[in-house]
Amino acid sequence: MTTGTRSRSALDLFCGYLREQGLPVTGQREAVARVVFESDAHLSVDQIETVLRERKERIGKATVYRTLDLLVKSRLVNELDFGEGFKRYEPRFSRKAMHEHLVCESCGSVTEFPAPELPAIEARAAREHGFRPTRHRLEIYGLCAKCQADGVEITPEGIICPIEIV
Amino acid sequence: MTTGTRSRSALDLFCGYLREQGLPVTGQREAVARVVFESDAHLSVDQIETVLRERKERIGKATVYRTLDLLVKSRLVNELDFGEGFKRYEPRFSRKAMHEHLVCESCGSVTEFPAPELPAIEARAAREHGFRPTRHRLEIYGLCAKCQADGVEITPEGIICPIEIV
DNA sequence: CTCAGTGCAAACCGTTTGCAGAACG
DNA sequence: CGTTCTGCAAACGGTTTGCACTGAG
Numbered sequence A, B: 001m002t003t004g005t006r007s008r009s010a011l012d013l014f015c016g017y018l019r020e021q022g023l024p025v026t027g028q029r030e031a032v033a034r035v036v037f038e039s040d041a042h043l044s045v046d047q048i049e050t051v052l053r054e055r056k057e058r059i060g061k062a063t064v065y066r067t068l069d070l071l072v073k074s075r076l077v078n079e080l081d082f083g084e085g086f087k088r089y090e091p092r093f094s095r096k097a098m099h100e101h102l103v104c105e106s107c108g109s110v111t112e113f114p115a116p117e118l119p120a121i122e123a124r125a126a127r128e129h130g131f132r133p134t135r136h137r138l139e140i141y142g143l144c145a146k147c148q149a150d151g152v153e154i155t156p157e158g159i160i161c162p163i164e165i166v
Numbered sequence C: 001c002t003c004a005g006t007g008c009a010a011a012c013c014g015t016t017t018g019c020a021g022a023a024c025g
Numbered sequence D: 001c002g003t004t005c006t007g008c009a010a011a012c013g014g015t016t017t018g019c020a021c022t023g024a025g
Helices: A004-020 A027-038 A045-054 A061-073 A118-129 A145-149 B004-020 B027-038 B045-054 B061-073 B118-129 B145-149
Strands: A077-080 A088-091 A100-104 A110-113 A132-143 B077-080 B088-091 B100-104 B110-113 B132-143
Touching: A004 A027, A004 A061, A027 A045, A027 A061, A027 A088, A045 A061, A061 A077, A061 A088, A100 B118, A110 B118, A118 A132, A118 B100, A118 B110, A118 B132, A132 B118, B004 B027, B004 B061, B027 B045, B027 B061, B027 B088, B045 B061, B061 B077, B061 B088, B118 B132
Parallel strands: A100 A132, B100 B132
Antiparallel strands: A077 A088, A100 A110, A132 B132, B077 B088, B100 B110
């Protein structure tokens, strides 16, 4: 969707990774990788399949999943889970090194934001608990600007319990 | 498992919540609530069922799920998701108001830690993106002290891609 | 006595897997 | 050519749902 150059080089890296691992570089793998690399969104498997279908690429669901595994292992793609019941995938390329996610509970849109204090938090937790961190995830859930403008209200869903436990 | 007093009052609150909503207070609901309130862990549905079985409580899986929904709605229990493919539940009672989670990728143990800088992070992200936050989640994944002592190593899983994208 | 809750089993849904046939190297 | 991949469909596992029956209020 965005620049061709960026996605091209990410694709090249992926192909290089495959060759390095002695794995075949197939048309299907390239097609799936291209979809992910060319998007600046956080795609679900379903969305990836839709794009592939639009492009007249006939690729089985299993192959999409298997290719995504490879993309994640190659570390060119991050796997995300916003508790929607399915996974999302974002290219690590064309993105800020560390970013966290704002997830709208109404429309599901995802915005990225930086949280430079996280390494310090991580280091402190590590020191205090003898924990060796490898990665973190920070998500803030709420209402995006657009949904607020559209007058969406946070539905208290279940009624609030009389006693606020804090 | 821990104090009887704490769990008792949480249970009372839950029963009060049910009555307030005009919902029946049943033995099954009390039994499930007791298991969650009496634990200071982050229980999966499976673990809850195991405890119920030990206590000779014969309660269907569907009822456990339905009661957990009520507990979450009552806001006496938090739903957690560490990307394991299933949910976990923690009582909000007998816990620090705000705590985040250290998740061991080897043994799955979960440790709580405070991150007092999060409200500021949340406020900044909200201000800069017009986002209205309702809740957040921060998890740090890695190796717990015990697993490190046991000599567990982070297996690079897939081989590292030659180019580090940052 | 009535309406909601319960248990069972089937349905669901995202993901994984087994296997025969196709393709990369 | 052998090894790995692909596509299909069936299997999987956590969760949800439909329905007859039980039980709380």
